[in-house]
Amino acid sequence: MNHVPETRWVAYLADEIPEDLKIEYENHLYSCDECLSAYMDAMEKEESSLDVEGLDIAGSVMDSINLLKGESLEEAKQIRKEKSLRTITRHYLIAAGFTILLMAGGVFQSLTKYVDSVESSSVKETQSLTDGLIDKTFNWMDSIEKKNKEGFRNE
Template identity: 30%
Template sequence: MNHIPVEQWKKYVEDELEPVERERCEAHLIVCDLCLEQYMQCLEQSEGLPLPDDEAAFAAAAMNRFDELCTSQERNAALTVLPAARRDARLPLLHHPFFHYAVAAVITLILMGSGVFQTITQQIAHIEPDSANAAEPADEPFSKIIMNHTLGMLDSIQPKRERGSTP
C-alpha cells in the first residue's frame, strides 16, 4: 500500500490540494490507519479549523444549504428516520415481560382449577403415609426435610430392578 507523505497531509489540512488529489486522500483515509494517524497529527499542528463567530447564523446557513441540496422527498425521509427507529425499538408482544407473566398466571390458574396440584400432594401423601401425618423434629433443618421427602418420592418412582433387588 502506498502511503501519503506527511507534507501532502499538511497541504490537505490547509486546503491547498486539487479536488482530484483531495478525493484520493479522503479515500485513502478510509483504509489506512497509519495515514489517518498522520492526518490527525497534521490537524493538531495546524491552527485548527475556523469556528464560526455566530453559531446561530452558521446553523441557519447550514440548514438553508441543506434545503437547497435536498428534494422534498429526501428531506421528509431524513426527518422521519428518528420516529421510525423509535417504532422499531418497541419490543414485540412475545418478547415483552408482561406477556410472559400473563402466560405463567394463566397456566397456574388452569393447573389449580383442574386439581393437578391437589393430586400431586395426595400422591406424595400416599407414597409416604407416615411422613405426611407425623410431625418432623423441630431441630432438623427444613432443607433436610425437603431433601428426605424428595428422595422418598424418587425411590418410589424408580423401578425395583434398577435398585438392585430381584423381581
C-alpha cells in the first residue's frame, strides 16, 4: 500500500470513508511511520479546530441565555469578564496566602536544609570512595616497589 495523504486521514477522522478502507488504513498505520506522522498531524488539526468551535458554541449559548434574561450582549460579556477576573484574583490571593503560611512555618527553610544535607552526604561518600581507591592504589604500588627493591638486594 502507498502512503496515505493527510487529507485522507482527515476524512478518516471525520468518518467519511467506507469501513473496509478504514481497516486497511488502520493496518497500514502499524507498519508505516510516515503515515502515522501524517495521521497524528491530521488529528492535531482536527482537535484544534474543535477547540475553537467549542469556545464559539459556549459563548453563543451564554449570550442566548443572557438575552432571555433580558440583558444586553455587552452587559453579559462585561459580567463574564468580571467573573473571570474575580476568579483569577481569588486564585492568586489563595496561592499567595499559602506561600506566606509556608514561609512563616519554616517549611522552605527545612526543605533547603534537607536538600543541603542530602547533597553534602552524597558528595562526602563520593570523595571518601575516591580517596579510598587512591590510597589502595598507592599502597599497592608501594608494595610492588618495595618487593622490587628487595629482589635487587638479594641478587
